[in-house]
Amino acid sequence: MYQYDEIDQGIVDERVAQFRDQTRRYLAGKLSEDDFRPLRLQNGLYIQRHAPMLRVAIPYGLLSARQLRKLAHIARTYDRGYGHFSTRQNIQFNWPTLESVPDILAELASVEMHAIQTSGNCVRNTTTDHFAGIAPDEIVDSFVWCELIRQWSTLHPEFTFLPRKFKIAVTGATTDRAAIQVHDIGLQAVKNAAGETGFRVLVGGGLGRTPIIGHFIRAFLPWQHLLSYLDAVLRVYNRYGRRDNKYKARIKILVKELTPAVFAQKVEEEWAHLKDGPATLITEEIERIEARFTRPQYQVLKANDVEFDVALATRPGFAAWVKRNVHAHKLPGYAAVTLSLKKTGVAPGDATADQMDAIAALADSYSFGELRVSHEQNLILADVRKSDLLAIWQAAKTLGLATPNIGLLTNIIACPGGDFCSLANAKSLPVADAITRRFDDLDYLHDIGELDLNISGCINSCGHHHVGHIGVLGVDKAGEEWYQVSIGGSQGVDASLGKVLGPSFAQEEIPDVIEKLIDCYIERRDGDAERFIDTVRRIGLEPFKQQVYARATRTPAPETLSA
């Protein structure tokens, strides 16, 4: 956990005071609705369907137990007792009053948190691998770099009014768990032959209306130049990105219109002026930030724990949970645990205040008082001893957080959808609920195997439907809610965008459609090691299309028959 120094704290405190004054002026009629809007958005405050929605930053998904308790307190005091963890590792509160937001921000500041730039046309919260620092396949620990980017992007004087929102993701591992290929900038931390850290830079990836996989514009950016290079990319975007049409304003459109090669050249030209300037990073700063991170004081443990092995062999429920929800750790005797926020009957990513408090207690007891938010909307205890896994499983079960579905169909990613969001065309939560109910049989779920199912309530794609193995998108047709289904999307190193199956479906048809897709997969898979996405890639869309639409052919309308 990065710990603020006095200056970091001062900036966050002053931001609270600034927003308190802006809110006061707005309520007093001295700041118009139009003027207030961009200002409140840059503090994470939306005006939603029912009430304001406040999005709180959880920088790169890292959270302390103390902070989680504060979030629980906020949920209880200012909201209706729960919060929603989002796909960008943030948390959203759906029911605060506008008047209370400055107080909420002050509460957050008291635990070194904020809502700065969680919305608006500016650089948003930087996201990363939820296994940063502990993954066996990690090359570079991304946390220090993410914190540097957080500081660089916070109240940046030049880039606070960009053409559109701007999202940066960083990964330091060989497996990309941060979806860097679908971000405005994706940074893959690597080491060169001399063992020096640098970044492969991608730009112009993104979901939304025009999903695009990012383009590599630099093979190796030495770490010293990270910030000046980001300045160069952002300056080219700020100056030349389209502002005439908000649907064409993301950097991906600029990169596409210029071509990645020309865009890269413009960045290089800009960077030539900025390179080696004052923004050039220095070893002392990297060391200073590293020293402000609390790091777990690991014990030297044996790789195997006898009691753990016995429990694994004798308790099938525990074994199923370990298989899906426990992940490898770089150190012997340690593991990472995903606490699933995807229980049947609960909106994906939702946690109650009581659950948050209980999870904070688990983090304190078993994981050095820290946890992470994954972009799959779950919470992770990253540093637990294998010998504690049984106790954690038992506690998690009691709390309803032990659904062994990580990586499986019911680990659905979903945006809040039409129940809460004023942008949405359609509801997403009832669809997620209907699907999890249909696939509630755990044996069947495990037999289906790894499958990402992502649901977005509209083309803004907050539910990342484009990169779901199965993606569901809410669309509006003459005022009615319909759902378009795509398959073949994937995130990670082999990222791909899903293809639409065909005509849309009514809400109640979706569980059947998913079931038919699964049936088709089960029939045609090349053994159970072949995942759904592999089968789609091997046999293409057609067999799935036929299965889904064959029986769905509707009886022609009566007048057609009589004609």
Added chain:
Amino acid sequence: MPTLIKHRKLATAADTWTLLQEGEAFPASGDVIVPLSLWLGKREVLLKRVGRTGVWLKPEDEPALLAHDFAVLPLIAVHFPAFTDGRGYSTARLLRERHGFGGELRAFGDVLRDNIFYLSRVGFDAIALREDQDAAQALGAFGDFSEAYQSSVERPQPLFRRRTGLSA
């Protein structure tokens, strides 16, 4: 008339500059701020007038086009058609940092007190607020934040170099 802030204070002397819109004829005398297109087309004629000449830039105008004219330009103004259009911030930094403009750099248009902190950091030393803004109260916005992380025109050394005492 928008209220003018200069060097973090309310401008006391009357503002002698007249801003000309595109296509507007320039007067025979007096201080005028002309559009870039007029400057590029009538530079010599403008310079022979009685009175000073400044140039204003639209968000999409290229500041490099003025880089050789700084000796004869006491003022460059940057227009913000909407306060959410952030191109003018890049324009200002380029004028100050890349091209070394040392004259008055003025922001005008849809400029709110809530932009002052950013504007002052990218090198604007004159800010003409939108007419409905309370300029006297707006002065407080210079002090909204006592520190900032990034390198800027105002403080070229980013916080991390000032923290460690290692300047570039």
